[in-house]
Amino acid sequence: MTTSSFLPDLKDPDLYQDRAPHDVFARLRRETPVYWNPEVDGSGFWAFTRHADIVEVSRRADLFSSAFENGGHRIFNENEVGLTGAGDSAVGIPFISRDPPIHTRYRKFVMPALAPGRLGDIEQRVEQRVAALFDRIPLGESVDIVPLLSAPLPLLTLAELLGLPSEMWLKLYHWTNAFVGEDDPEFRQSAESMAQTMSAFFAFSKELFDARRAEPGPDIASLLANAEIDGVPVPFNDFVGNLILVLVGGNETTRNSLSHTIHAFSENPDQWDAIRLEPDLLKSAPAEFVRHASPVLHMRRTAMADVEIGGQAIARGDKVVMWYISGNRDEAVFENADRFDVRRRAVQHIGFGSGQHVCVGSRLAEMQLRVAFRLLARHVRRFEVEGKPRRFRSNFINGLKNLDVTLVPA
Numbered sequence: 555m556t557t558s559s560f561l562p563d564l565k566d567p568d569l570y571q572d573r574a575p576h577d578v579f580a581r582l583r584r585e586t587p588v589y590w591n592p593e594v595d596g597s598g599f600w601a602f603t604r605h606a607d608i609v610e611v612s613r614r615a616d617l618f619s620s621a622f623e624n625g626g627h628r629i630f631n632e633n634e635v636g637l638t639g640a641g642d643s644a645v646g647i648p649f650i651s652r653d654p655p656i657h658t659r660y661r662k663f664v665m666p667a668l669a670p671g672r673l674g675d676i677e678q679r680v681e682q683r684v685a686a687l688f689d690r691i692p693l694g695e696s697v698d699i700v701p702l703l704s705a706p707l708p709l710l711t712l713a714e715l716l717g718l719p720s721e722m723w724l725k726l727y728h729w730t731n732a733f734v735g736e737d738d739p740e741f742r743q744s745a746e747s748m749a750q751t752m753s754a755f756f757a758f759s760k761e762l763f764d765a766r767r768a769e770p771g772p773d774i775a776s777l778l779a780n781a782e783i784d785g786v787p788v789p790f791n792d793f794v795g796n797l798i799l800v801l802v803g804g805n806e807t808t809r810n811s812l813s814h815t816i817h818a819f820s821e822n823p824d825q826w827d828a829i830r831l832e833p834d835l836l837k838s839a840p841a842e843f844v845r846h847a848s849p850v851l852h853m854r855r856t857a858m859a860d861v862e863i864g865g866q867a868i869a870r871g872d873k874v875v876m877w878y879i880s881g882n883r884d885e886a887v888f889e890n891a892d893r894f895d896v897r898r899r900a901v902q903h904i905g906f907g908s909g910q911h912v913c914v915g916s917r918l919a920e921m922q923l924r925v926a927f928r929l930l931a932r933h934v935r936r937f938e939v940e941g942k943p944r945r946f947r948s949n950f951i952n953g954l955k956n957l958d959v960t961l962v963p964a
């Protein structure tokens with residue numbers, strides 16, 4: 555147990571409302587790197603804040619379960635309140651909330667759609683999309699870049715991957731914000747509005763499921779709708795869970811990486827100058843973008859046996875939460891960890907997680923970041939952010955609702 559008098563509540567969404575609390579995590583890493591966080595509405599959890607401990611927990615999928623029946627991958631118990639925390643018992647189990655061996659089989663279904671061989675093809679269309687979106691952004695005046703670039707780019711890419719019409723992007727945007735927005739009154743206005751969202755999403759999912767079962771294609775929706783585990787077809791409700799996983803995983807994250815990185819370039823114009831002078835830096839810099847942004851704040855596991863990690867005894871059944879935002883600023887791994895440095899070499903960040911559940915979309919995400927900033931580097935001399943962006947009220951997604959910025963033309 556902790557002996558420090560410093561007792562932040564890392565679950566409290568208010569902690570993330572005004573800023574990313576890097577100072578709070580830095581102090582925990584120094585004083586109580588494995589920190590017991592009591593919960594008002596639960597039994598409490600161990601917070602892992604050091605890079606090495608997080609990697610160790612992720613590596614031991616046999617000891618640290620992501621399975622729905624043990625609570626799942628969210629800080630709340632999915633088996634009590636559903637995948638989105640809205641009591642949505644009809645949503646099935648996404649594969650992120652599974653353990654091996656079933657988890658491993660699901661990954662094999664999805665991986666081909668995101669394999670490097672397919673990304674080359676997708677990259678051309680991402681380039682076209684970035685160019686089309688950029689054409690509509692007025693230069694030299696203040697614009698909110700979120701609805702103009704950060705939000706549509708990953709959602710248009712996801713629409714392609716799922717074989718959906720591109721006009722759907724805005725609907726997908728509102729749906730996914732509602733799915734991850736359990737603590738934000740703007741995203742979860744009432745139980746009734748969430749029920750309406752879920753009902754609309756179910757109707758959409760059913761139509762998609764039936765269409766892809768009848769006529770499968772190479773898209774991810776077809777792969778998920780036609781998946782079989784040990785010869786048994788995946789039920790519709792698990793298809794819904796997996797669809798939510800891909801839609802949230804592919805968009806909330808890439809969107810916020812884009813926004814946070816533009817913000818970081820506004821605050822570090824020398825780093826933008828470096829990219830403009832040497833665009834080849836973009837081959838490796840997306841890793842630094844994701845490290846510095848940490849769009850996913852944490853993931854949760856449940857200990858399946860008594861074990862010691864980072865010098866702390868963890869009991870079987872304990873909830874553990876890995877704070878990626880903290881591991882990504884761990885001074886033991888990253889020199890001048892708070893510094894945004896596009897020349898940082900071999901960035902071993904954990905923004906995509908690590909181990910068994912490491913992000914399946916990491917290459918796609920990095921490619922979109924690379925393509926977007928490559929084009930911006932040709933046309934934009936400087937980013938000037940005005941005012942403070944409004945943030946998600948969330949302990950899960952490090953999100954910006956808007957980012958008012960002037961793109962100063964080159």
Ligand code: HEM
Binds near residue numbers: 651661
């Ligand atoms: C910058 C962008 C992204 C970030 C920061 C991110 C972050 C993450 C993290 C932290 C995990 C680990 C989960 C865990 O440890 O339990 C994860 C898993 C996952 N991500 Fe991403 N992600 C990004 C982009 C994408 C994209 C573009 C897609 C799909 C198109 C995607 C789909 C998924 C899926 C399906 C999983 C579950 C993998 C599993 O459980 O085996 N992500 N992501």
